[in-house]
Structure formats: C-alpha cells, structure tokens
Amino acid sequence: MSDDRHLDGNSLGGLLYDLFGHDMTADVGRCANCGATNPLGATRVYLDAPGYVIRCPACQGVLMVVVETPRTRRVSFELLRWVDIGIE
Amino acid sequence: MAGTAVRRRLSWSTAEVVELIDENPRVRSIVLTCPGWEGHSPGQHVDIRLTAEDGYQAQRSYSLAEPADGERVVITVELVRDGEVSTFLVEELRVGDVIELRGPIGRYFVWEPSHGGPLQLIGGGSGVVPLMAILRHRVREGDQTPVRYLSSARTNDDLLYRVELDDLSNTDPGITVVLTLTRSHPPEWDGPTRRIDREMLEEYAWPADENPLCFVCGPTGFVETVSSTLVDMGYDPGRVKTERFGPTGDTR
Numbered sequence: 001m002s003d004d005r006h007l008d009g010n011s012l013g014g015l016l017y018d019l020f021g022h023d024m025t026a027d028v029g030r031c032a033n034c035g036a037t038n039p040l041g042a043t044r045v046y047l048d049a050p051g052y053v054i055r056c057p058a059c060q061g062v063l064m065v066v067v068e069t070p071r072t073r074r075v076s077f078e079l080l081r082w083v084d085i086g087i088e
Numbered sequence: 089m090a091g092t093a094v095r096r097r098l099s100w101s102t103a104e105v106v107e108l109i110d111e112n113p114r115v116r117s118i119v120l121t122c123p124g125w126e127g128h129s130p131g132q133h134v135d136i137r138l139t140a141e142d143g144y145q146a147q148r149s150y151s152l153a154e155p156a157d158g159e160r161v162v163i164t165v166e167l168v169r170d171g172e173v174s175t176f177l178v179e180e181l182r183v184g185d186v187i188e189l190r191g192p193i194g195r196y197f198v199w200e201p202s203h204g205g206p207l208q209l210i211g212g213g214s215g216v217v218p219l220m221a222i223l224r225h226r227v228r229e230g231d232q233t234p235v236r237y238l239s240s241a242r243t244n245d246d247l248l249y250r251v252e253l254d255d256l257s258n259t260d261p262g263i264t265v266v267l268t269l270t271r272s273h274p275p276e277w278d279g280p281t282r283r284i285d286r287e288m289l290e291e292y293a294w295p296a297d298e299n300p301l302c303f304v305c306g307p308t309g310f311v312e313t314v315s316s317t318l319v320d321m322g323y324d325p326g327r328v329k330t331e332r333f334g335p336t337g338d339t340r
Contacts, residue, residue: 005308006308006332007308007332007333008330008331008332009196010133010194010196010197010331011149011332011333013133013149013193013194014098014135014149014190014191014193017098017193018098023193023194023195025193025194025195025196025197026195026196039196040196041194041195041196041197042196042329042330086195
C-alpha cells in the first residue's frame with residue numbers, strides 16, 4: 001500500500017501523550033503480524049477513518065486504533081504486540 | 089524523573105505573539121513568548137489550539153523553527169488552502185494576540201550534537217522548518233558536525249530562510265546547502281531545477297558508506313520517495329528519520 005494519505009506517528013505525539021502521560025514517539029513497538037520493530041513516531045497514521053488508525057510501516061498491519069467520542073477515547077490494541085516505554 | 093510513576097499531563101498554556109515575520113506571501117514565522125517554557129530539542133513540534141467564540145476548537149501541529157532560547161518559541165506556518173487554522177495564523181494573527189499551545193512534543197525526529205553525524209537534512213516545501221531548527225541548533229551550539237542540507241521548493245519565492253542559508257553556507261565550511269526549484273526558476277539560477285531524485289541524491293547527499301544520520305521532512309509523497317531512494321542507495325534505514333505532513337496539509 002503506497003499512497004499519499006497517511007501521516008506518521010510523530011503527528012500523534014500530543015494525543016499519545018494525553019493517553020499515556022508520556023511522549024511515546026521514540027518508544028519502540030513490535031508488530032505481531034510481521035515482527036518489525038519501529039519507534040511509534042515512524043508508524044503510519046491514517047486520519048480518514050473514524051478515529052486514528054496507526055499502521056505498521058513494514059507490513060501495513062493495523063497496530064492500534066484510537067476513536068474519540070464525546071465522553072471517552074477508546075484505544076484498541078490490534079497488532080501492537082508490545083511497546084517498550086522509556087523511563088525518563 | 090527516573091523511578092517515578094507520576095502520570096504527567098501535557099497541559100495547554102497560553103503564549104503571546106511578540107513578532108510576526110513574513111517569510112513569503114504564504115508563509116509566516118510567529119514568535120511567541122511562552123511563560124514557563126522548559127526548553128525543547130530541535131525537530132520537536134507543538135500543538136496549537138484555536139477556540140472560536142461559540143466554543144468550536146481546532147488544533148494543529150507545527151514544528152518549532154528555532155532551538156530553545158528561554159521563553160521564546162518560534163513556529164513557521166504555511167498557508168494551506170481552506171486550512172482553518174493556518175488561514176488564521178498567517179492572515180489574521182496580530183502582535184499582542186494570545187494563543188494556546190502545548191509541547192514540546194516528539195522524541196523521534198530530533199537531533200542533538202551528541203547524536204553525531206555526518207548530518208543529511210532533506211526537506212520539501214515547508215518541511216524545511218524542523219530541519220532549520222536542527223541546523224540553527226548545530227550553529228548556535230558551536231558544534232562542528234558536518235551538514236549537507238538539500239531542499240526542494242516550487243519557485244524561488246517558495247524557498248524559506250534563503251538569506252540565512254546562503255550566509256551559513258558561505259561562512260561555515262562544515263555546511264553545504266543545495267536548493268532545487270521544481271516549477272520555475274529565475275534566469276540567473278545556477279542550482280538544480282528538478283525534483284529530488286536518485287541522481288541528485290548521489291551527487292549532493294553523503295555517500296552511504298559515510299553512514300550519515302538523515303532527517304527527511306515534507307509532504308507524504310516526497311518523504312516516501314526520498315527515504316526509499318536513500319535506503320536503496322545503502323543508507324541504514326534506522327538512521328533515516330522521517331516526518332510527513334499530509335497532502336491536504338493543515339497538519340504542519
């Protein structure tokens with residue numbers, strides 16, 4: 001899938017900080033589909049679905065989805081096997 | 089902060105506009121004073137939030153254009169057609185206005201002198217903003233890391249920071265600047281006049297065997313093309329850092 005529609009995980013730095021209380025952009029996560037490990041800042045982000053879809057830059061598998069509603073933000077962990085959250 | 093488990097909020101704060109610099113008719117740098125600003129690394133961005141009288145809010149991310157300097161925070165904003173935030177920031181904002189921002193954000197697309205080099209900076213359009221912050225930081229810190237800066241713009245008027253770049257490349261032997269114009273160019277233009285392609289990267293970028301540390305920023309298509317070409321040329325993918333903004337582009 002090569003297209004011009006996506007941004008990258010850097011652009012969700014503020015949202016991820018809101019959700020996890022930490023700047024996640026340099027934290028490395030592993031894709032359960034292809035095994036690639038990448039910093040979340042290097043993932044692909046699609047904004048044209050309802051919510052934010054974060055995909056693996058290697059295989060395009062969906063790692064994580066965040067959907068905002070008036071009262072909650074639902075975070076779905078899909079293929080994000082793990083993420084190493086740095087200690088500051 | 090090691091060992092603590094305090095969940096910190098990335099809170100919004102207010103910043104006052106102290107200076108507006110028109111870089112060209114569509115791009116403006118906004119100098120803000122942000123009380124309590126704790127500094128940042130070049131390459132990081134801030135989120136800007138505007139609130140209308142009826143409570144409607146719109147939020148966008150903008151790269152910081154200058155390295156940390158006390159409470160001074162500078163962003164460079166390109167006017168995006170129908171962009172509700174950029175239109176306000178470029179055309180309506182006045183000195184003395186107060187806007188909301190939060191940050192700094194981002195630990196991936198950042199450079200500090202301790203990260204070393206040689207540095208390869210490649211920008212398309214207003215994607216040069218975080219690259220300029222990196223270059224300015226390298227100069228201000230008196231760091232000697234060799235830098236090659238390659239940027240692409242449509243026309244001469246679209247080139248950002250032209251005077252400063254010329255000055256740096258003329259006075260600092262460690263800095264090489266190459267600018268390419270893709271749509272039109274003045275008669276006296278002696279630089280390249282096409283999009284950045286493999287041939288241009290082979291001519292002007294560091295050879296892969298120098299193991300350069302590379303930062304690529306621009307529209308999504310530009311970043312895809314340049315970064316995949318660099319990897320094809322043998323660049324270490326782990327040392328090619330990218331930052332994209334969308335084709336509709338109101339996100340930086």
